[in-house]
Amino acid sequence: MNQPASITPLIDTLYREHHGWLFAWLRKKLGCPHHAADLAHDTFTRILSLPRIPCLHEPRAYLTITAKRLIIDQARRRQIEQSYLAELVLAAETMRNFPSPVEILAVIQALTQISAALDGLAEKPRLAFLLHYLDGQTHAAVASQLGVSTRMIQKYLVQALVHCHQTCYSN
Amino acid sequence: MPSNLLLELKHGANLFMRLHAATNQHSALDNITRQAAEWLVRLSADSATSSDYAVLLAEYEKWKQADPRHAEADEKMASLIDQTRQLRNVTPNTAPARAAIEAGFEKNCKRSHIKSVGAALVLVLALAVPGWLILQSYPPAYLMADMRTATGKWETRTLTDDSRITLNSASAVNLDFDASRRVLTLVRGEILVDVAADPTRPFLVETVHGSIRALGTRFVVSLDTDATTLTMLESSTILQAVTEKKLQGKAEDKATKNANGTIINAGQRVRITFKGIGEVENIDARAISDARQFRQLVVENRPLPEVLDELARYRPGFIRYNRAQIENMKVSAVLPLDDPDKALQLLAKSFPIRVHTVTSWLMVVDATNAVIATDTSRK
Numbered sequence: 001m002n003q004p005a006s007i008t009p010l011i012d013t014l015y016r017e018h019h020g021w022l023f024a025w026l027r028k029k030l031g032c033p034h035h036a037a038d039l040a041h042d043t044f045t046r047i048l049s050l051p052r053i054p055c056l057h058e059p060r061a062y063l064t065i066t067a068k069r070l071i072i073d074q075a076r077r078r079q080i081e082q083s084y085l086a087e088l089v090l091a092a093e094t095m096r097n098f099p100s101p102v103e104i105l106a107v108i109q110a111l112t113q114i115s116a117a118l119d120g121l122a123e124k125p126r127l128a129f130l131l132h133y134l135d136g137q138t139h140a141a142v143a144s145q146l147g148v149s150t151r152m153i154q155k156y157l158v159q160a161l162v163h164c165h166q167t168c169y170s171n
Numbered sequence: 172m173p174s175n176l177l178l179e180l181k182h183g184a185n186l187f188m189r190l191h192a193a194t195n196q197h198s199a200l201d202n203i204t205r206q207a208a209e210w211l212v213r214l215s216a217d218s219a220t221s222s223d224y225a226v227l228l229a230e231y232e233k234w235k236q237a238d239p240r241h242a243e244a245d246e247k248m249a250s251l252i253d254q255t256r257q258l259r260n261v262t263p264n265t266a267p268a269r270a271a272i273e274a275g276f277e278k279n280c281k282r283s284h285i286k287s288v289g290a291a292l293v294l295v296l297a298l299a300v301p302g303w304l305i306l307q308s309y310p311p312a313y314l315m316a317d318m319r320t321a322t323g324k325w326e327t328r329t330l331t332d333d334s335r336i337t338l339n340s341a342s343a344v345n346l347d348f349d350a351s352r353r354v355l356t357l358v359r360g361e362i363l364v365d366v367a368a369d370p371t372r373p374f375l376v377e378t379v380h381g382s383i384r385a386l387g388t389r390f391v392v393s394l395d396t397d398a399t400t401l402t403m404l405e406s407s408t409i410l411q412a413v414t415e416k417k418l419q420g421k422a423e424d425k426a427t428k429n430a431n432g433t434i435i436n437a438g439q440r441v442r443i444t445f446k447g448i449g450e451v452e453n454i455d456a457r458a459i460s461d462a463r464q465f466r467q468l469v470v471e472n473r474p475l476p477e478v479l480d481e482l483a484r485y486r487p488g489f490i491r492y493n494r495a496q497i498e499n500m501k502v503s504a505v506l507p508l509d510d511p512d513k514a515l516q517l518l519a520k521s522f523p524i525r526v527h528t529v530t531s532w533l534m535v536v537d538a539t540n541a542v543i544a545t546d547t548s549r550k
Contacts (some may be wrong), residue, residue, distance in 0.1 A: 076275045083274035086268035089529065098493050098535075103261050110254050111268055115275030117251055130272065133255040135265050138217045151285055155210050161208035161248045162201075 014059060015044055022063050030071075039074075043067045077112045084108055117164040124148070125163070128156035185326060200240070207244040210234060211252065267417045319343035320360070333367035334374065339393075340485045340508065348372075360484060361393035380443040382413040384432065399443045401546055402454060412447045468506040468514065475500040475522065486511040489533050496538040497524060 004015065019040060026036035043066050056062050092098060100109065118126050124146060131142040132153070139157075143150045210231050214224075235242045248301045258268050285305040320338040327337040330346070332353060338344065342360025347353075353374045355364070366374045366385040374385040376392050380399040383392060388406035392399060401410060409432035433448050435441055442449040454471065468476055475497045485508045500522050506514040517536065519526045527535045 010531060027480075080271045080275040084267050084271035085268045088262075089533065091262075091264050091267050091361060092491055098491065099261050100493075107261050107268065108271075111271045112275065114251065114255055115272045118272065119275075129255075130269060131250050132215070134258060134268060134272075136256070136259060139215075140217050150217070154216065157212040158205065158208040161211060162204050164251050165204050165208070165244065165248050168251070 007123040018059055018063055039070055042070055053164050080111050080115055081108050117167050121160055121163045125160040129160035203240050211248055317345045332369055335365040337363040355473045357392055357394050363391045367388050384409040402440045403435050403437050405437050407434055410435050413444050468508050471503050472501045474498045475502055478502045482511045482514050492536040
């Protein structure tokens with residue numbers, strides 16, 4: 001939100017001109033006025049939080065894409081949350097300390113980001129990334145698990161990191 | 172017209188050159204990203220030993236400082252790596268995190284496929300989980316025992332030697348009586364024993380943690396995962412922990428073994444673990460001695476986790492808690508064992524805890540003050 005003062009009128013016009021139809025569009029799409037209002041608000045917040053306000057030639061298209069991306073992100077987050085909690089209950093048997101609600105929240109946030117960053121990456125580089133960085137396995141251990149050479153694992157890891165960098169960048 | 176055409180051509184060439192420049196810039200950035208990624212992978216390679224590592228690290232720092240774009244590309248990826256690594260600190264078991272990450276993007280690209288697999292999985296889980304839970308709460312040793320009671324059932328039996336045993340809820344024993352001795356093995360749960368005197372045949376109650384030799388008495392033996400608790404109601408017993416038995420040579424006869432045991436008298440309670448016999452504490456034997464009151468849990472100054480473990484025996488399913496959160500809470504109470512859920516509610520009223528019913532099989536107990544404490548520390 002470190003926008004220079006000159007930006008504010010720009011957002012102001014954008015909001016006044018487009019909030020109405022965006023809200024209507026979202027309400028039709030989501031079927032829930034409260035959820036739609038939240039999302040419309042989040043869409044503008046996201047644009048505001050960008051390092052620089054993009055020059056909008058097609059504001060409608062831009063806003064719709066941003067809103068759609070938010071819907072996908074929220075679905076992803078819900079999916080991750082449900083899956084994590086379900087697995088956590090199953091794994092509770094083997095755990096010494098059950099994570100606190102605050103920890104669970106932080107983990108779900110991190111998982112959402114990691115999942116978004118890895119989205120679209122091929123299976124093997126993704127597995128290499130998770131086995132090495134999440135599980136803490138050595139390159140050699142990951143190599144034997146995936147049935148490829150250590151050199152290949154390093155290639156996979158580079159590929160995964162570059163991919164993550166690009167997905168984070170485009171968001 | 173030709174001038175117009177010329178203009179268009181010029182414009183086109185201009186556009187092409189601009190596009191070309193942009194692509195060049197783009198690929199330069201891509202190169203930097205790739206280099207940064209290669210650095211990060213090299214740094215966590217198996218071959219990076221401590222001496223190599225210092226050299227590698229120095230070179231890497233140099234590379235980062237060479238261009239601000241290097242540092243920028245590196246920072247983004249490094250922070251994602253850190254974020255991923257830190258998940259292990261929260262739960263060393265990474266299976267839930269793995270499953271959640273996969274769940275996050277699978278749905279987006281292969282919705283229909285996942286739906287059907289998901290439905291199949293749910294079905295398998297629906298079938299498998301109860302089976303798994305049953306095995307967890309009724310392990311094979313319990314199912315194969317000579318005498319056993321189901322959750323929430325009590326049973327009193329008179330044995331062939333006129334001794335009487337009362338099996339508490341979800342308990343199981345094996346009997347091994349012969350001409351020289353009477354051995355009762357507690358496999359699970361809790362028993363109240365009234366031993367009939369028989370000078371020729373000693374009466375022994377054994378658990379994984381130790382053995383209790385009765386001297387014409389009445390006592391309660393209770394077994395949980397990490398300890399056996401002996402509560403003496405009348406007379407006394409000689410107690411031996413498994414560790415002590417192991418220390419003594421096999422050649423020694425029974426008399427010496429018994430002489431070396433610890434004598435526990437009426438009104439005393441003791442815990443036996445694999446580490447040995449714990450401290451002897453005094454209890455109010457009268458409160459427990461009535462068989463009818465066996466259906467009430469009488470506790471005095473006991474840690475809440477132990478009380479929850481005890482209550483868990485009287486209801487099907489599990490009670491989960493974080494031991495560190497609640498072990499400082501000491502309970503003194505008489506709790507109804509006929510209605511363990513009510514007992515839990517009573518505890519929730521008198522302690523800063525919350526009881527969540529996840530399913531009828533799983534209750535989660537957590538401390539309310541612990542959550543608040545964490546919240547404020549983060550602020």
